[in-house]
Amino acid sequence: MAMLKKRKHERTEQDCEYFQCYSDVSVHEEMIADTVRTNAYKLALLRNHSSLQGKTVLDVGAGTGILSVFSVQAGAQAVYAVEASSMSQLACQVVKSNDMENKVKVLNSSVESAEIPEQVDAIVSEWMGYALMYESMLPSVIYARDKWLKPGGLILPSCADLFIAPVNDLIVESRLDFWSEVKGMYGVDMSCMQSFARSCIMNKEMAVNLVSPEDVLSFPVRFASLDLNVCTQEEVRNLHGSFQFSCFGSSLLHGFAVWFSVTFPGENSVTLSTSPYGEETHWKQTLLYLDEEVQVEQDTEITGDVTLSPSDINPRHLRVLLNYSIGGGLRRTKQFQMGS
Numbered sequence: 246m247a248m249l250k251k252r253k254h255e256r257t258e259q260d261c262e263y264f265q266c267y268s269d270v271s272v273h274e275e276m277i278a279d280t281v282r283t284n285a286y287k288l289a290l291l292r293n294h295s296s297l298q299g300k301t302v303l304d305v306g307a308g309t310g311i312l313s314v315f316s317v318q319a320g321a322q323a324v325y326a327v328e329a330s331s332m333s334q335l336a337c338q339v340v341k342s343n344d345m346e347n348k349v350k351v352l353n354s355s356v357e358s359a360e361i362p363e364q365v366d367a368i369v370s371e372w373m374g375y376a377l378m379y380e381s382m383l384p385s386v387i388y389a390r391d392k393w394l395k396p397g398g399l400i401l402p403s404c405a406d407l408f409i410a411p412v413n414d415l416i417v418e419s420r421l422d423f424w425s426e427v428k429g430m431y432g433v434d435m436s437c438m439q440s441f442a443r444s445c446i447m448n449k450e451m452a453v454n455l456v457s458p459e460d461v462l463s464f465p466v467r468f469a470s471l472d473l474n475v476c477t478q479e480e481v482r483n484l485h486g487s488f489q490f491s492c493f494g495s496s497l498l499h500g501f502a503v504w505f506s507v508t509f510p511g512e513n514s515v516t517l518s519t520s521p522y523g524e525e526t527h528w529k530q531t532l533l534y535l536d537e538e539v540q541v542e543q544d545t546e547i548t549g550d551v552t553l554s555p556s557d558i559n560p561r562h563l564r565v566l567l568n569y570s571i572g573g574g575l576r577r578t579k580q581f582q583m584g585s
């Protein structure tokens with residue numbers, strides 16, 4: 246018997262689980278409370294006022310509808326706010342509370358299944374996850390761009406960059422040191438716990454933590470860039486780049502921090518950065534730990550490459566493959582998962 250063909254935009258179990266997360270208030274609270282993130286979108290939309298005046302906008306993944314409201318404030322005459330989770334009901338209320346029902350149409354649908362009444366002049370979307378690609382929402386934005394954006398239309402943000410740098414992690418260092426300090430606290434030597442603690446802390450999934458500028462051991466390297474006007478689904482499913490660092494000085498190297506920035510179009514363009522050198526955002530930085538810390542000195546060379554792709558088990562989750570060599574030593578490989 247012939248297999249039934251899977252309908253084109255059928256939701257997978259993983260999609261349902263993903264949209265379920267966005268049906269809760271916590272994640273929206275965290276995003277709206279992130280003033281660096283939310284103000285960057287507001288400013289970017291307002292600075293594009295002359296391009297948006299009287300135009301149509303598609304808000305891909307509207308959530309509570311805040312970017313749709315900003316779009317109207319920036320001059321848009323019609324906004325299609327597409328949201329797949331049940332948060333769309335709250336977006337309707339937000340739109341109503343701001344007297345914008347005549348301009349913002351909320352559609353409770355995935356953007357892949359949405360019937361937008363017309364081609365749009367601009368797309369706005371906040372699709373970025375940890376290390377940029379966690380959640381894998383960008384393919385949906387690309388789908389929407391290819392289907393609904395007029396030729397030459399505006400996409401906000403319009404470019405994304407990924408960065409990597411070697412780091413010393415003071416939190417890891419003090420958690421490892423802790424086991425040598427127990428003797429002074431209780432008269433019991435527990436320093437043998439240190440190597441177990443190391444494997445628990447450093448061997449597991451990627452960590453999301455704040456890195457201080459002083460913990461960065463070399464100039465960062467931009468290892469991948471995306472032009473959102475033209476990038477393809479295939480390209481974003483396999484982001485790859487190489488790096489070469491020369492260390493600033495003597496320190497313990499615990500691993501690498503990865504972060505991103507996105508830049509909006511227009512004159513006086515706005516950049517939303519999640520760098521350790523910038524203001525803190527809810528994305529923090531993503532840490533890829535080595536199996537164990539390594540002593541580096543001034544000018545120690547670190548070379549390698551990094552690949553980000555969706556996890557095989559759950560494409561919403563992230564897999565990172567890291568190859569590196571320290572001080573001209575053996576080339577090592579480590580694979581990380583975020584999610585599954």
Ligand SMILES: C[S@@+](CC[C@H](N)C(=O)[O-])C[C@H]1O[C@@H](n2cnc3c(N)ncnc32)[C@H](O)[C@@H]1O
Pocket residue numbers: 264267276277305306307308309310311312327328329330332354355356357370371372373382385
């Ligand atoms: C990171 S949140 C951003 C929410 C809102 N735009 C904001 O800036 O506060 C992404 C939102 O996109 C929605 N979403 C993700 N993929 C989608 C898709 N393919 N179609 C429609 N909505 C989607 C999620 O449910 C979530 O509410």
